[in-house]
Amino acid sequence: MTRPPWQVTLAVWRALLLREAVSRLFGRRAALFWLLLEPVAHMAFFVFIFTVLRMRHVGGMDTALWIITGMLAFFLFRRTAIQGQAAVGANQALYAYRQVKPVDSVLVRGLLEGLLMFIVAAIVLTGAGLWGIPLQLHAPLTVASALVGLWGLGMAWGLATSVAAELVPELGNILGMLMMPLMLISGVIFPLSAIPYPWREWIMFNPIAHGVEGVRAGIAPFYHAVPELSLAYLHGFTLVVLFLGLALHVRFQRRLVAL
Numbered sequence: 001m002t003r004p005p006w007q008v009t010l011a012v013w014r015a016l017l018l019r020e021a022v023s024r025l026f027g028r029r030a031a032l033f034w035l036l037l038e039p040v041a042h043m044a045f046f047v048f049i050f051t052v053l054r055m056r057h058v059g060g061m062d063t064a065l066w067i068i069t070g071m072l073a074f075f076l077f078r079r080t081a082i083q084g085q086a087a088v089g090a091n092q093a094l095y096a097y098r099q100v101k102p103v104d105s106v107l108v109r110g111l112l113e114g115l116l117m118f119i120v121a122a123i124v125l126t127g128a129g130l131w132g133i134p135l136q137l138h139a140p141l142t143v144a145s146a147l148v149g150l151w152g153l154g155m156a157w158g159l160a161t162s163v164a165a166e167l168v169p170e171l172g173n174i175l176g177m178l179m180m181p182l183m184l185i186s187g188v189i190f191p192l193s194a195i196p197y198p199w200r201e202w203i204m205f206n207p208i209a210h211g212v213e214g215v216r217a218g219i220a221p222f223y224h225a226v227p228e229l230s231l232a233y234l235h236g237f238t239l240v241v242l243f244l245g246l247a248l249h250v251r252f253q254r255r256l257v258a259l
Contacts, residue, residue, distance in 0.1 A: 012099050016091070016108040024112065036120055039075045043068050043124070046189055058191050060222040064133045070188040072121045073215040076147060077154040077208055078179055080113045084158015085175065088166050088256055095257040102256040103249040106162050110155035117151075138221040142231070146214030149234040153207060156238050159245025163252050187212050192226045204228040207237040 003011075025032060050063045058066040084106045091105040129135045137143065165172035183189065186208040192200060203209060204226065211234050217225040249256070 061220040073212045074188045076117045077150040080154025081157040083109045085161040088162045139218040142218030146211045150211035152238040156241035163248040207234045210234040
């Protein structure tokens, strides 16, 4: 009996998810520890810097919580984007099976990375609460909308750049170098409200900044978010990049499989 296409697709995604999860979590010694260490090390460093500068609040929000939420939000985008970008090349051998398409590997990696970052965030925020950092959830729907937007943007970025990086390998290095400037202009380690007009308006063309600000605004009731904040812009930008990435996969699928 022939299975319908949607059942074949779900079976492929389930198999790829299990394969990626085993590789990501058990592919090297203490993989779970290293998965958690990267964001925690970044957070600890900047919390230390702000403590030395004696900044207890940023924009009406506890400084440690401000750094933690910004880092977690950005890492959700960053990790999803980077893992998606590398997915096509990492699963090249699987394309010998006609049921497996390059786009499947990107989508599954993005889903897995979102789940892993949810676990990381839960551990970090629990530890922060036990450490005495005040945790609040002022507008849960706003937080959820911002996080979904950042995760979706990372997925869309991965779809588009996975094609570009495979067709033009030099682009992969350039795209990887963009992550640090993106973090700097997304308000992760310095407040966007401190940037004067008109430079802030230019920076707010960056959709990641809207997601990071949205997460903070939804968590702390007294946080002074920038007036340009728009989650609609984040989601609209994400949809545009998502359709671009899917179109690139449809257009260059045969070349990606033949590489």
